[in-house]
Amino acid sequence: MKRNGFFLTFEGADGSGKSTQARRLAETLKSRGLDVVLTREPGGSAGAEEIRKLLVEGDPARWSAETEILLFTAARRDHLERTILPALARGAIVISDRFADSTRVYQGAARADLRQTVDKLHSLMISHEPDLTLVFDIDANTGLARGLARQSGEDRFEELGAGFQQKLRLGYQALLQDFPDRCVSIDGSGSIDQVADTVLNAVNGHLP
Ligand code: ADP
Ligand code: TYD
Secondary structure, eight states: OOOOEEEEEEHHHHHHHHHHHHHHHHHHHHHHOOOOOEEEEOOSSHHHHHHHHHHSSSOOOSSSSSHHHHHHHHHHHIIIIIIHHHHHTTTEEEEEEEOOOOOOOOIIISOSSSSSHHHHHHHTTTTTOOOOOEEEOOOOOHHHHHHHTOSHHHHHHTGOHHHHHHHHHHHHHHHHHTTTTTEEEEEEOOOHHHHHHHHHHHTTTTTT
């Protein structure tokens, strides 16, 4: 399917401020009259939202890393088919709060060393990359505190603790080196308004 729109993803450890900033940016771009679709992973389509519940709730040891890769990929395939590609085909800006880089970092590096499996399944079932990826960087303890303070009931991954958050941070730093053409690091440590300015600066100039 032809892609006319722009595919922007927000990545980073839990509590790094991605969702807050993705919402802010979507509002800003909509107020400029642009066609914007704000979506998220896991989820973003009816079927993928059902799979999300299996993934984010319950015991941290509920699934093996391998099973997780399959569930995240199944959810992503549905999200891609039903939400992302149709929106891009009509020329929309799609902002996704997480996409395939989350699997590369969480299942490929932080939870397990399964990057080859992740890459194979990605090329078999997904094989689309974002046009631009903003990678939110924040001190592991600050991110963890912010994430748990939300009390969303979706803390299966946050419950893995600060050591895990630190692994995620390193995983995302490696991702910036793997995909330097589309990945930009965003300092998530300032106030919400300060980070929103950084995000706008990073995005302006890239949008069609
Ligand atoms: P993520 O989507 O990366 O997990 P959220 O955007 O949901 O992070 O933010 C996690 C929590 O931290 C939320 O309660 C949010 O209101 C708060 N938060 C987000 N950005 C900031 C910021 N720059 N400073 C302080 N608190 C923030
Ligand atoms: P999300 O709702 O974005 O969490 P948060 O707002 O706390 O950042 O994502 C749910 C959890 O799923 C999060 O801990 C990251 C994890 N995840 C993976 O492990 N692999 C993936 O491929 C995706 C998309 C998410």
